[in-house]
Amino acid sequence: MNTYKRIGIVIGVVVVCALVKLEALALSDDTKRLRGLNGVGVVVEKIAPQVEREGLSQTQLRTDMEVKLRLAGIRVLSEQETSRMPSQPLLYLNVSIVKTQAGYVFAIRVALEEKVRTLRHFNMPVPAKTWEGTGALGINSSLSHIRNTAKVLLDEFIKAYLAVNPK
Numbered sequence: 001m002n003t004y005k006r007i008g009i010v011i012g013v014v015v016v017c018a019l020v021k022l023e024a025l026a027l028s029d030d031t032k033r034l035r036g037l038n039g040v041g042v043v044v045e046k047i048a049p050q051v052e053r054e055g056l057s058q059t060q061l062r063t064d065m066e067v068k069l070r071l072a073g074i075r076v077l078s079e080q081e082t083s084r085m086p087s088q089p090l091l092y093l094n095v096s097i098v099k100t101q102a103g104y105v106f107a108i109r110v111a112l113e114e115k116v117r118t119l120r121h122f123n124m125p126v127p128a129k130t131w132e133g134t135g136a137l138g139i140n141s142s143l144s145h146i147r148n149t150a151k152v153l154l155d156e157f158i159k160a161y162l163a164v165n166p167k
Contacts, residue, residue, distance in 0.1 A: 035164040039075030041082030056143040087114040103141040
């Protein structure tokens with residue numbers, strides 16, 4: 001084997017090892033906190049009435065979330081199921097939209113909130129954000145664009161969940 005082939009193989013092995021290491025480092029603490037989560041309740045924050053009249057509803061967004069989660073194999077919990085779980089996991093979607101002359105100004109956030117026990121007050125569970133996506137801010141003339149952006153942010157949660165809870 002000539003020297004150039006050996007160098008190429010060594011470089012290839014180093015690159016593969018580096019990529020594997022980067023993948024392991026890519027699991028943030030937020031993602032690791034999703035390990036063992038057996039499902040989530042879904043909450044979509046209230047949408048402004050004007051925006052609902054113009055075509056983007058809280059019900060649509062909730063349905064989008066539930067369908068995407070189920071298709072990914074993530075159990076969607078009813079209110080009763082959520083309340084019976086010790087951590088009461090709720091996946092929140094907050095879509096804030098204001099209509100302006102330039103279009104719809106929006107901010108979207110996806111976050112998981114669970115009941116946790118602090119070291120100071122172990123017997124008193126308190127709600128805490130245990131995972132949060134990157135979120136999105138923007139301006140667009142299309143409510144369907146905003147709806148699709150919410151779906152993309154939900155994909156971020158699904159990817160993180162599946163990284164630590166493979167099917």
